[in-house]
Amino acid sequence: MTVVKTSLNRRSFLKSSVAAGGGLMLGFSWLASCSSGPKETELVMPEEWFTINSYLKIGDNGVVTIYAPNPEFGQNVRTSMPMLVAEELDVDWKNVLVEQAPYHPTDYGMQFTGGSRGIMSRWEPLRMAGASARHMLKQAAAELWQVPMDEIETKAGMLTHKATAQEISYGAIASQAAEMPVPEEVELKDINDFQLIGHSKKNVDGKDIVTGQPMFGVDYKAEGMMIAMIAHPPGFGMTLDSFDGTDAMAMPGIRDIFAISTYQEGQDKGGFDTNAFPEVVAIVGSSTWEVMQAKKKLKVNWKPFATYKEMISGWRGKEEKTIPAGLESSEKHKVKMATLSAKPGRVARRDGDPERAFRDATKVIERSYSAPFLAHNCMEPMNSFAHVQGDKVKIATPLQIPSFLVPTLAASLGIPVENVEMDMTRMGGGFGRRAYGHYVIEAALISKQVNAPVKLMYTREDDMTNGIYRPAYHATYRAAFDQDNQLTAIHVKAGGIPESPLYANRFPAGAIDNYLAEDWSINSNITIGAFRAPRSNFIAGAEQSFLDEVAEELGKDPIAFRLELLKRAKDNPVGEKNDYDADRYAGVLELVRDKSEWNNKSEGLHRGVAAYFCHNSYAAHVLDLEIKDGQPVVQKVTCAIDCGVVVNPDAATNMAEGGIVDGIGNAFYGELTFEDGVPQKNNFHEYRMIRMSEAPKEIDVHFVQNGIDPTGLGEPPFPPIFGAVANAMYRATGKRQYNQPFLGNKEVLG
Amino acid sequence: MATIELSINGQQKEIDVDPNTPLLWVLRDHLDLVGTKYGCGIAQCGACTVHVDGVAMRSCSMPVQGLAGKKITTIEGLSDNGDHPVQQAWIAHDVPQCGYCQAGQIMSAAALLKKNANPSDQDIDTAMNGNICRCGTYTRIKAAIKTAAKNS
Ligand code: FES
Ligand code: FES
Numbered sequence: 001m002t003v004v005k006t007s008l009n010r011r012s013f014l015k016s017s018v019a020a021g022g023g024l025m026l027g028f029s030w031l032a033s034c035s036s037g038p039k040e041t042e043l044v045m046p047e048e049w050f051t052i053n054s055y056l057k058i059g060d061n062g063v064v065t066i067y068a069p070n071p072e073f074g075q076n077v078r079t080s081m082p083m084l085v086a087e088e089l090d091v092d093w094k095n096v097l098v099e100q101a102p103y104h105p106t107d108y109g110m111q112f113t114g115g116s117r118g119i120m121s122r123w124e125p126l127r128m129a130g131a132s133a134r135h136m137l138k139q140a141a142a143e144l145w146q147v148p149m150d151e152i153e154t155k156a157g158m159l160t161h162k163a164t165a166q167e168i169s170y171g172a173i174a175s176q177a178a179e180m181p182v183p184e185e186v187e188l189k190d191i192n193d194f195q196l197i198g199h200s201k202k203n204v205d206g207k208d209i210v211t212g213q214p215m216f217g218v219d220y221k222a223e224g225m226m227i228a229m230i231a232h233p234p235g236f237g238m239t240l241d242s243f244d245g246t247d248a249m250a251m252p253g254i255r256d257i258f259a260i261s262t263y264q265e266g267q268d269k270g271g272f273d274t275n276a277f278p279e280v281v282a283i284v285g286s287s288t289w290e291v292m293q294a295k296k297k298l299k300v301n302w303k304p305f306a307t308y309k310e311m312i313s314g315w316r317g318k319e320e321k322t323i324p325a326g327l328e329s330s331e332k333h334k335v336k337m338a339t340l341s342a343k344p345g346r347v348a349r350r351d352g353d354p355e356r357a358f359r360d361a362t363k364v365i366e367r368s369y370s371a372p373f374l375a376h377n378c379m380e381p382m383n384s385f386a387h388v389q390g391d392k393v394k395i396a397t398p399l400q401i402p403s404f405l406v407p408t409l410a411a412s413l414g415i416p417v418e419n420v421e422m423d424m425t426r427m428g429g430g431f432g433r434r435a436y437g438h439y440v441i442e443a444a445l446i447s448k449q450v451n452a453p454v455k456l457m458y459t460r461e462d463d464m465t466n467g468i469y470r471p472a473y474h475a476t477y478r479a480a481f482d483q484d485n486q487l488t489a490i491h492v493k494a495g496g497i498p499e500s501p502l503y504a505n506r507f508p509a510g511a512i513d514n515y516l517a518e519d520w521s522i523n524s525n526i527t528i529g530a531f532r533a534p535r536s537n538f539i540a541g542a543e544q545s546f547l548d549e550v551a552e553e554l555g556k557d558p559i560a561f562r563l564e565l566l567k568r569a570k571d572n573p574v575g576e577k578n579d580y581d582a583d584r585y586a587g588v589l590e591l592v593r594d595k596s597e598w599n600n601k602s603e604g605l606h607r608g609v610a611a612y613f614c615h616n617s618y619a620a621h622v623l624d625l626e627i628k629d630g631q632p633v634v635q636k637v638t639c640a641i642d643c644g645v646v647v648n649p650d651a652a653t654n655m656a657e658g659g660i661v662d663g664i665g666n667a668f669y670g671e672l673t674f675e676d677g678v679p680q681k682n683n684f685h686e687y688r689m690i691r692m693s694e695a696p697k698e699i700d701v702h703f704v705q706n707g708i709d710p711t712g713l714g715e716p717p718f719p720p721i722f723g724a725v726a727n728a729m730y731r732a733t734g735k736r737q738y739n740q741p742f743l744g745n746k747e748v749l750g
Numbered sequence: 751m752a753t754i755e756l757s758i759n760g761q762q763k764e765i766d767v768d769p770n771t772p773l774l775w776v777l778r779d780h781l782d783l784v785g786t787k788y789g790c791g792i793a794q795c796g797a798c799t800v801h802v803d804g805v806a807m808r809s810c811s812m813p814v815q816g817l818a819g820k821k822i823t824t825i826e827g828l829s830d831n832g833d834h835p836v837q838q839a840w841i842a843h844d845v846p847q848c849g850y851c852q853a854g855q856i857m858s859a860a861a862l863l864k865k866n867a868n869p870s871d872q873d874i875d876t877a878m879n880g881n882i883c884r885c886g887t888y889t890r891i892k893a894a895i896k897t898a899a900k901n902s
Contacts, residue, residue: 074848074885206841209849210856211832212785212825219784227779252751252768288788289768289775379789379797379850379884428787428850429884460790650844654890658847661886684794684882693875695888 002188004124006132043097050174052136053182054107055085055129062157062171064091067101069108069126070118071400072205073430074658075714076651077118079204081126083647084119087196088130088189090154091170098204103402103422111424112401114435114530116615116712119647123710124188131186133177140176141168191645191707200650205426217398217425218457220385225453226255228284228446229291232277232466233302235677236526237327240279241303248283248297253290257283257298260445262438267411271314272404275438276467276527282446288457323525327677330372330472333497336522337474341368345493345518348504351575352514354480357489361480365553369477369542371740372671373497374470375679375687376531380428381463386443387453391415394453397440398427405437412441413448431662432530436468461682469672470531471496473538477546479553480514487550489514494539498524501535501542506613507585508547510578511565526674532662533715536614537722541667541740544610544723549736558609558727559593580613584642587704588620591640595702596622605635608727612720615712617643618704621660623696623724625732632729632743634664634696641701641717644708653701656717660699663721665690668743754814758783759827769815774798776814777824785825785853789882796881799854799861800824806861808880825853828860836860839898847885855881859895868899 046059056066066082082098101108109125112118134154141159142149145166153160160167170177208215233239245257262278263269281300285291307325311318358364384397393413399405402422410417427434443456458466475494482488490512494502500519509515531537551561563586568574570582589611593599598607606627611620619642624635637660646652669688673680681687726737752769755762758781765780772791777783777800786809789797793808800809801823828834836859846852855878862869862877869877874895883891 072848074846076847200844202841202844203846205849206844206846207832209846209852210825210837210840211828212783212853214784216787216850218788221782221784287767287771287775287779289771289779292791293768377884379795379848379882380787381789427848429848431884460792460795654844654847654887657889658886661888662884665886683792684790685792689882689884690886690888691880691882692878692888692891695886697871697889699889 003185004128004188005185006128006183043095046171050178052133052174052178053129055126056089056133058170058174058177060171060174062169063095063097064089064170065097065099068098069101069122070111071113071424071427073113073398073400073427073434075113075118075655076203076648077113079201079651080119080648081122082204083196083201084122084126085130087194088127089134090156092156093196093201095157100424103424105403110403112403113430114400114432116617116715119710120616120712127188128186131188132183135183135186136180137170137173137177139180140173144168144173144176197645197647198649201648203651215426216380216428217383217385217396218380218428220396220425220455222385222387222453225385225455226284226286226450227288227291228282228443228454228456229295229459230280230282230442230456230462231295231298231300232280232462234465235327236276236467236674237304237325237677238302239277239305240281241301243281243301244299245283247299248294251290251294251297253286254294255284255286256450257281258449260442260449262441262445263412264414269310269312270404270408271312272401272436273408273438274436274468274527274529276525280442282442282449284446284450284454292459322523324523326525328524328526329675330673333472337370337472337495337497340495340520340522341474341476341493345495345520347516348502348519349509349515349517349575351509351512352489354489354491354514354516357514358478358480358491360482361488362483363481364478365549366476366478367546367549367738368474369545369738370474371472371538372673373472373526374531374666374670375464375672376431376433376468377464377687377689378427378429378431378433381458381460382434382439382466383455383457384440384443385453385455386440386447388413388444388448392419392421393444394421395440395444396423396425397437398425398434399437399440400427400430400434404435405440409441409444413444431532432534433468436529460684464682464687465679467527468529469526470537471499471528473501475501475539475542477542479546479550481553485554487512487554489516491516492543493518493520495520495522497522497526498528499535501539503535503539503579505577505579507569507580508543508565510573510575510582511569513574515574532659533614533719536612536715536719540610540612540614540719541722541726544612544720545726545737548608548723548727548730559589559598562589562611584618585611585613588618588640588642591702591704592620592622592638595640595700596638598622606728606732608724608729608731610720610723610727612716614719615715617641617711617713617716619716619720621721621724623721623728625728627732632668632732636698636700637696637721637724639699639701639717640704641713642704642706643713643716644706644710646703647710649703652703652713655714656701657699659715659717660721661690661695663718664696664725665694667722667725667740668694669741671741671744752815755818756814756822757820758822759824767814770813773800773809773812773814773817773822777809783824783826787850787853789851796858797851797854799857799881801857801861804861804864806858825857828856834860835898835902836863836894839894839901842897843890843894845887845890845894847887851881851883855883855891859891859898862895863899863902867902869895
């Protein structure tokens with residue numbers, strides 16, 4: 001049992017009860033109409049609701065509405081977060097309706113999707129919200145029955161006092177409970193008493209999804225809404241020169257064409273205000289197809305820009321950022337990366353005397369790895385609804401981190417931050433892309449200009465060529481061996497455009513006596529952003545491929561070799577600062593070894609293993625691959641994850657499966673290249689995505705059961721799969737894979 | 751502009767649009783049937799899949815002018831209560847992650863089962879290869895199709 005201080009205060013309750021009764025509620029009626037869970041036909045609606053706190057209200061018949069505080073992009077938080085509330089409330093899940101909370105940080109804290117931090121950051125606050133509601137219900141019953149509160153028990157929406165044989169439902173006492181003071185602290189359940197957490201519950205939106213109900217940003221509609229699109233420069237390093245909209249304006253249904261500047265002169269920008277193309281041409285009309293057609297008639301002249309600087313207020317405070325001029329090409333990038341990786345880098349970590357170990361080595365192996373830029377390619381292209389009226393704006397948009405965008409949006413519009421009202425719609429994928437909300441600002445500026453509600457739609461081509469990519473990376477690993485063929489040193493030098501993927505204090509740092517980690521980077525005007533497990537998504541594959549080669553040099557089993565290193569890191573760690581827990585890391589390797597029957601079933605299979613730690617969690621994969629007709633076929637992936645307590649196991653399994661498929665797809669095919677600043681792919685006929693026939697035939701996911709508070713899950717299974725693919729391909733073909741994509745582009749089926 | 755008559759989900763609809771407008775945009779912009787999704791506009795992703803006379807078609811690449819007299823079914827009309835065996839199987843396997851591709855996946859799967867009641871893995875791969883799922887729910891989709899085949 002944990003006792004936690006409640007951080008909900010009465011004022012925020014009152015505020016939200018007012019909101020639930022009128023005002024704000026009208027503002028999010030579109031989402032309120034998308035409430036999920038058993039449908040009204042299956043669940044009798046109460047006559048009256050009683051708001052207990054901002055996260056939940058109880059109906060007079062015992063039906064409970066729980067507000068999902070964070071935006072959903074497929075990670076299941078609209079189900080698993082309400083489960084945390086319901087667990088501590090002790091309510092029957094059948095009687096729970098889930099509604100999306102509006103963007104309202106005072107009531108709901110940090111409302112975001114990213115960094116695999118959702119469940120981790122909500123683990124205590126949401127259980128606390130449920131527990132304090134239960135406390136208030138118990139207190140109301142204690143007053144009603146005149147019995148001590150701690151003699152009252154709760155179960156499935158009922159309060160009972162055994163000694164006096166009395167019972168009452170939550171619904172019947174909700175009105176009194178809502179009047180009770182908020183407890184200063186509450187007790188949270190012991191992990192062994194969980195009824196809901198750890199038991200799979202179906203996606204609350206399942207029925208709405210399979211019947212095609214409106215819920216995504218692109219589905220949003222408002223009275224009098226116009227459709228808008230933008231034309232952005234065809235290449236990076238370019239900006240707007242002039243445009244001629246005469247022919248486009250003459251097309252049917254077109255209302256207006258004009259240029260917009262996303263930011264005002266000198267405006268403060270944050271770390272997530274990345275935008276390669278702040279000057280664009282907007283085209284507004286009455287329907288999507290009409291605007292698409294007219295856009296083809298738009299004549300725009302683009303010009304190269306000169307190097308410029310901007311001030312960014314990010315994690316590290318204010319920083320000046322230089323955006324270099326130039327039309328960049330992937331071929332030149334390759335040459336630059338090779339040059340820089342041959343020079344000394346910035347030393348990020350040095351243990352022992354690596355230089356000496358390499359000098360004295362009997363044998364040194366050196367391998368270089370690379371990966372290209374990647375586009376996120378969320379299935380739902382970027383889009384936003386906006387309606388500016390005077391100094392107010394109403395937004396409905398698929399966005400991962402609204403709180404990062406709102407100040408910039410307000411500044412761009414020149415309105416107070418409080419005048420931004422936002423619905424967080426479901427997102428058709430995010431993967432980091434939707435942490436960067438320039439499209440929302442564009443929509444708002446367009447709405448302001450045409451003085452009407454507007455939905456800005458990116459076409460797939462707009463989406464794929466607008467930037468915010470996964471950076472291009474390069475890493476060189478070296479290992480030194482002495483005359484007894486013992487491993488004596490490891491050296492990694494890693495860099496990228498525009499950032500290095502290095503995590504200097506992660507494994508195998510801590511397990512190697514002589515260790516050197518260096519990094520470098522090359523600035524670029526091609527914009528990059530978070531992409532599922534930033535940096536890890538490359539370095540994990542490089543490191544795990546290299547360790548596979550080292551194990552082979554040593555004549556050791558790849559899993560046994562990693563476990564040996566981890567034992568060293570645990571028993572006698574090298575250096576002070578090692579980011580990972582060697583025990584938990586070893587735990588996933590042991591679990592995947594056992595579940596894949598690595599030690600007795602590997603005969604005749606081409607198996608690759610890889611493991612990694614990121615986002616506070618541990619993941620390991622064994623991937624079985626066959627070559628058929630010259631193409632790799634992934635037969636099976638066995639996966640072990642340690643992310644602490646798993647709230648909704650089947651949904652968590654689904655997300656791990658997704659990370660595995662995503663990683664295999666990108667390892668095989670993912671690639672975006674540039675020529676003179678222009679992205680060389682703009683739609684799925686060129687950009688190859690993994691499809692059904694290429695997905696693993698079977699995925700077998702296992703979670704370590706250890707009762708540790710939840711850590712990340714959306715990202716951790718993704719990075720190591722690249723290494724598992726590479727290592728399995730080596731076993732199948734005898735050829736090591738160093739450069740992603742491993743297969744490249746071949747004809748895409750359609 | 752032309753007046754076009756369409757039969758959608760068993761209802762006759764009359765719309766006044768440029769006859770070259772793809773069915774997808776007529777559904778989404780003019781008829782408020784937004785379950786059918788836009789993903790690529792060039793018949794490469796399957797998000798816009800509907801049935802035309804029972805066959806899975808990419809609505810983003812079908813001008814409405816050729817569709818008069820044909821029976822069009824969208825995800826909203828696949829069943830009355832969301833209880834088509836494919837929809838039920840999707841819920842049983844809890845297939846969706848973000849869910850954006852799933853209407854298209856379901857329409858492709860339902861069309862497959864209509865002409866092949868007991869598809870092999872190979873048949874499923876072939877029929878479903880035109881539908882991208884960026885979230886990577888392919889193994890669940892395949893399992894759900896097999897369940898739906900058993901239950902229909
Ligand atoms: S939108 Fe039609 S296939 Fe992609
Ligand atoms: S569930 Fe997200 S694209 Fe398929």
